[in-house]
Amino acid sequence: MRPIAPTTLTDGAAMFGALAHPARLAAFRHLVQAGQRGAVAGAIAGASQLSPSALSFHLKELAAAGLVRSWREGRYVRYALEVARLQGLIAFLVEECCQGRPELCGLPVEDRPATDGVPAAPASARS
Amino acid sequence: MRPIAPTTLTDGAAMFGALAHPARLAAFRHLVQAGQRGAVAGAIAGASQLSPSALSFHLKELAAAGLVRSWREGRYVRYALEVARLQGLIAFLVEECCQGRPELCGLPVEDRPATDGVPAAPASARS
């Protein structure tokens, strides 16, 4: 499962925008906890006090940003995280923030052979 | 420098919202590259094709989310990242996404003594 990072600032902004609402963040968290199996819309609605149409609206926003996918299962629609895409967003943020040096972001660092002081490549130019 | 994570979903959503615009993402990246010293507004504007008032608007959004701070230096105003806050946002995302298991997010994992199979604590309940 290779991370799929946003390719442009506009794409990245759209992904952050998808998370920029408490109801969507709550749905996002619900789907994180649901794991790869996902959760049906009704279960997410039940946990979030949202009307069906409001939930549908917000899930569509998450899906438009590529953070979530959905499929029909009988009369239900099941949603699950696009884990690779989410990993891509985190990688994007870490790259922007840390320029390839995760420890600057407060993240744990992988145990690797010494690189003779050669720093990791900085974030490349992006439109 | 301890990460300062968002404390509520609303706070987290506001932080994501601050990054949910290409111009702000560009300014954010500029400030990342500027480091702790920061950059004056004019330098950011010059690199971003934004009018002074548009830039001011977007920097204010970043500041309102706590991602950026500013201070006056003579006739300039200098902006710099709030690194701890940014680390907090990443920690929040990793916690939500990975429930304490960074490898699920595609992140490198700190080399630690074995934990006898006891998993890390999951993300705690948050309003």
Place this chain on the structure above:
DNA sequence: CCAATAATTCAATAGATCATGAAAAGTCCA
């Protein structure tokens, strides 16, 4: 087929966000 269930779509509305340009507020230096 029909009724019940699950979810989405749609229209209307309210509110938030954004771009623009003019005006104003600080600061510096001659």
Place this chain on the structure above:
DNA sequence: TGGACTTTTCATGATCTATTGAATTATTGG
């Protein structure tokens, strides 16, 4: 002090986002 420079603020209008409830689509089981 006065003019130049940097940045912010403000008002306007345009566009985007969110909420609501009614209508619609899809599916199941009787």
